[in-house]
Amino acid sequence: MGINRPSEVDADRSFHHGFIQELGVLKALKYKDNTLRVLDQRRLPNRVEWICCTDATCVAKVIREMAVRGAPAIGVAAAYGYLLAARSLAARGEGLTVDALQAGYRELAAARPTAVNLVWALDRMVACLRDAEPLPDAQRLDRLSDEAQSIEARDVEANLAMSQRGAALIERDRECGWVLTHCNTGALATAGQGTALGVIRDAWSAGRIEGVYVDETRPWLQGSRLTAWELQEESIDYRLICDGAAASVLATGRVGWVIVGADRIAANGDTANKIGTYSLAVLARHHGVKFMVVAPRSTIDRDCRDGSAIEIEQRPAVEVSEVGGQLLAPRGASVYNPAFDVTPAGLIDALVTEAGVVRHPDRDSIARLFD
Numbered sequence: 001m002g003i004n005r006p007s008e009v010d011a012d013r014s015f016h017h018g019f020i021q022e023l024g025v026l027k028a029l030k031y032k033d034n035t036l037r038v039l040d041q042r043r044l045p046n047r048v049e050w051i052c053c054t055d056a057t058c059v060a061k062v063i064r065e066m067a068v069r070g071a072p073a074i075g076v077a078a079a080y081g082y083l084l085a086a087r088s089l090a091a092r093g094e095g096l097t098v099d100a101l102q103a104g105y106r107e108l109a110a111a112r113p114t115a116v117n118l119v120w121a122l123d124r125m126v127a128c129l130r131d132a133e134p135l136p137d138a139q140r141l142d143r144l145s146d147e148a149q150s151i152e153a154r155d156v157e158a159n160l161a162m163s164q165r166g167a168a169l170i171e172r173d174r175e176c177g178w179v180l181t182h183c184n185t186g187a188l189a190t191a192g193q194g195t196a197l198g199v200i201r202d203a204w205s206a207g208r209i210e211g212v213y214v215d216e217t218r219p220w221l222q223g224s225r226l227t228a229w230e231l232q233e234e235s236i237d238y239r240l241i242c243d244g245a246a247a248s249v250l251a252t253g254r255v256g257w258v259i260v261g262a263d264r265i266a267a268n269g270d271t272a273n274k275i276g277t278y279s280l281a282v283l284a285r286h287h288g289v290k291f292m293v294v295a296p297r298s299t300i301d302r303d304c305r306d307g308s309a310i311e312i313e314q315r316p317a318v319e320v321s322e323v324g325g326q327l328l329a330p331r332g333a334s335v336y337n338p339a340f341d342v343t344p345a346g347l348i349d350a351l352v353t354e355a356g357v358v359r360h361p362d363r364d365s366i367a368r369l370f371d
């Protein structure tokens with residue numbers, strides 16, 4: 001299968017607390033020596049375990065099972081998964097063509113349906129291979145490797161640009177100097193410092209915010225397990241709250257912005273993000289709190305007319321009925337567990353991308369991001 005758990009933490013000298021760091025930023029995944037090393041986020045924050053994938057089937061599995069998660073991060077993982085599939089094909093001496101890699105493409109694309117970054121990255125790899133088909137296999141592999149690294153590097157750069165653009169929107173205000181975020185949109189969800197959490201990092205460094213309310217983000221707990229951990233690692237002041245507490249926190253008037261990521265943004269600005277985001281947008285509007293979505297352009301699906309066309313991933317019942325393997329609900333409980341919801345564009349005050357900020361996004365203003 002290609003999955004193995006190294007008994008020893010990798011000897012990579014850049015490890016910090018058992019994590020890979022580059023440019024002072026945690027890395028959720030690392031491609032090296034024809035192996036994609038994935039930090040198993042199901043185990044965080046208490047256990048550091050790496051999964052080493054040497055084939056596309058393994059990469060599809062770690063995406064599907066959310067060992068790696070976060071729209072940009074799963075796009076980068078899928079790109080390396082496609083590269084691993086190409087290497088396997090070439091090693092078997094089979095012609096390295098787009099058609100021959102269709103099975104690997106389909107396996108990776110089917111891993112999770114909502115985050116458009118997954119298919120966006122795979123389609124870039126396919127286009128790269130199609131362009132390289134006149135070349136010998138060795139050079140095709142080199143081109144694919146370069147493309148996967150370019151997809152990763154592009155996300156790192158996009159994170160930096162979004163973080164600066166988004167932080168600049170936040171004015172110092174001691175009255176409502178706190179922000180609230182949902183799920184995890186940091187280094188664990190991207191190839192860089194994060195989207196929404198990247199904005200929060202920059203705003204904190206610039207003294208523009210007093211602190212961060214972090215929704216625990218049931219049922220998968222990306223907030224309590226991942227975002228709180230990232231913020232604590234960097235001594236950024238935060239308060240971890242139950243999702244149900246967000247309403248009364250926004251009612252205090254202490255919060256100036258709700259800042260979230262995205263998994264798929266429709267052409268009209270309707271935005272799919274972690275379940276619970278839509279209710280935050282309604283609450284923010286009701287309490288006069290500004291609502292910011294932070295996402296790279298690779299998260300915008302221009303072929304998706306509006307939010308009604310976005311497929312919402314339905315995840316296993318056990319994610320709701322159990323916590324840490326402990327059954328909380330009656331055995332056999334009937335569960336409805338959509339992983340995402342859709343926030344109408346009309347509730348979004350600012351969409352922050354690496355190409356620019358769109359206030360009150362709509363079809364025309366989003367299209368201009370691609371001019």
Ligand SMILES: CSC[C@H]1O[C@H](OP(=O)(O)O)[C@H](O)[C@@H]1O
Nearest residue numbers: 069070071185189261262273274
């Ligand atoms: C910058 S991550 C974007 C997005 O991905 C997360 O979903 P998941 O943890 O299920 O992969 C969440 O919706 C984040 O906002």
